[in-house]
Each structure stands twice: as structure tokens, then as C-alpha cells.
Amino acid sequence: MAIVEDQAFVLRSLRYGETSRIVTALGRTFGKVHLIAKGARGTKSPFGASLDPFSRVQIVFYLKKSRTLHLLKAAIVEKAYERILVHPEAYYLASAALEFVQRVLPDEDPVPRVCDALERFLGGCEHANGAAGDEQRLRAFQLHVVAHLGYAPQLDRCARCGRAPQPRGGFGVSEGGLLCRRCAGGRQVLPLTDATLSMLRRAVGLRSARPAGGTSSGRSGQLTDRKELGDIVEAFLRYHVTGYQGLKSLRGFSEWRALTEDLVPGRRTSR
Numbered sequence: 001m002a003i004v005e006d007q008a009f010v011l012r013s014l015r016y017g018e019t020s021r022i023v024t025a026l027g028r029t030f031g032k033v034h035l036i037a038k039g040a041r042g043t044k045s046p047f048g049a050s051l052d053p054f055s056r057v058q059i060v061f062y063l064k065k066s067r068t069l070h071l072l073k074a075a076i077v078e079k080a081y082e083r084i085l086v087h088p089e090a091y092y093l094a095s096a097a098l099e100f101v102q103r104v105l106p107d108e109d110p111v112p113r114v115c116d117a118l119e120r121f122l123g124g125c126e127h128a129n130g131a132a133g134d135e136q137r138l139r140a141f142q143l144h145v146v147a148h149l150g151y152a153p154q155l156d157r158c159a160r161c162g163r164a165p166q167p168r169g170g171f172g173v174s175e176g177g178l179l180c181r182r183c184a185g186g187r188q189v190l191p192l193t194d195a196t197l198s199m200l201r202r203a204v205g206l207r208s209a210r211p212a213g214g215t216s217s218g219r220s221g222q223l224t225d226r227k228e229l230g231d232i233v234e235a236f237l238r239y240h241v242t243g244y245q246g247l248k249s250l251r252g253f254s255e256w257r258a259l260t261e262d263l264v265p266g267r268r269t270s271r
């Protein structure tokens with residue numbers, strides 16, 4: 001057993017027994033770890049607010065190689081993303097990102113670039129304003145994470161025949177990428193505009209695509225169709241990422257959007 005330190009993001013914090021919490025955290029050095037924080041719910045908890053989600057913390061814990069649950073010794077908040085807690089849009093998006101990371105990352109496998117991406121995402125959530133671009137950022141984050149796990153969709157050539165996908169036929173879910181029009185014939189494909197393709201390519205680290213006979217025109221950098229992008233990312237993840245069955249936080253986000261449809265200027269037209 002060794003005492004170790006890590007910089008981490010709290011992904012989930014569950015009550016355990018009378019006074020403890022079980023915390024799942026994403027550490028820069030040790031990856032996703034499960035920690036038991038004894039006494040964390042008592043009135044004299046030594047952990048304070050450090051085990052609440054939406055914060056970056058410095059943790060000290062006893063690492064025991066043969067165990068999957070380690071004993072947390074101390075945790076100190078380095079940065080609290082406070083605006084996330086008071087802005088519903090930010091809260092749902094940040095919750096969805098944490099839930100996603102918590103579900104898809106394997107335990108104790110360091111992924112510092114996913115930590116970087118999560119830090120950027122939480123920082124961006126502090127400025128979420130209910131515009132369509134907020135959900136686009138979440139979808140890009142999801143793809144970015146699974147690309148690091150080796151699940152990137154095929155976006156630079158036809159996922160079936162391997163040739164240049166021109167003219168383009170759409171996004172093949174089971175094939176895991178874009179299809180040329182010949183390969184798409186007779187198959188179930190999702191529509192894929194140039195704007196959405198460019199966004200997907202940037203999310204997985206490819207250069208933006210040039211317009212190439214898509215189903216409608218669009219420039220790199222412009223907002224994608226929210227529904228089209230969401231349908232593609234969601235279908236891709238559900239088909240290819242083991243154990244992924246959607247996010248509870250994202251359902252809450254959709255319900256909140258529907259309730260406040262008329263309150264945010266420009267949202268209705270952006271779908």
C-alpha cells in the first residue's frame with residue numbers, strides 16, 4: 001500500500017453507510033479511481049465541500065493495488081466551478097459530461113488528455129447561455145473522449161469501401177462512419193451535412209472537411225444542426241461503445257430546454 005497524491009475531478013459522490021461517501025474521481029496520474037471517504041457526511045467532516053462534483057481537487061489516498069476501492073485521506077478544492085451550480089443549462093451539460101466520463105472510462109487507466117478536455121469543458125460550461133452551441137460542445141467532448149479510447153468514427157474515407165466518400169451518402173451507424181453514395185444505397189444512414197461533418201472531424205482531431213457533395217451546404221465553424229449532430233453521436237455511441245445507453249443528465253437537459261423554449265433568443269430557429 002502506498003500513499004499517493006493526484007489532481008482530480010470529482011465525477012460522482014454517493015452516500016455510503018451512516019457517515020461516509022464513495023467518490024468516483026478522474027485523476028490526472030491514476031485515471032478513474034473509486035475512493036471511500038470515511039466521515040465525509042459528519043458535521044465535522046474533514047473533507048468540507050471538496051467531494052462535491054464540479055470541482056478540481058487535490059487528493060491524497062492510500063492506493064492498494066489489489067483493491068478497486070481505495071481509502072481517501074484528504075481532499076482540498078483547487079478550483080470550484082461555481083457558476084455551474086446556479087445556471088441550469090450549465091448544470092445539465094456539466095452533469096452530462098461527468099456522467100459520460102464516469103460511464104465510459106475504464107478504471108485506473110491514466111488519460112491525462114481526457115482530463116485536459118474535461119477541464120476545458122467545465123470551464124466552458126461556466127459561460128453556457130442556452131444557445132445551440134452549448135450542446136454542440138458536449139457532443140464534441142463525447143467524441144473526443146471516445147476517440148482517445150480508440151472508438152473514433154471513420155470520417156476521412158468511406159467506412160465500407162475505403163474510397164474517397166464523394167459524393168457522400170450519409171453516416172452509417174453500424175459501419176461507424178461516413179459512407180459514399182454507392183455504399184449508402186439501400187442501407188439505413190443518417191443525414192450528414194458539411195457543417196456537421198466538419199464539427200465531427202474537429203472533435204476527433206482531423207482537419208475540417210471541404211464541402212464535398214453533402215446533403216446541404218455549410219461552412220466549417222458554423223453551428224451544426226443540433227438534432228442531426230445529436231442523432232449521429234448518440235447512435236454511434238450506443239452502437240459501438242460497450243455499456244453506453246444514453247445519459248440521464250442529457251434527458252434532463254432536453255426537458256429543461258423544452259420548458260424554456262421561448263425564453264432564450266435564437267434557440268427556436270437553431271433547433
Ligand SMILES: [Zn+2]
Nearest residue numbers: 158161180183
Ligand atoms: Zn463506399
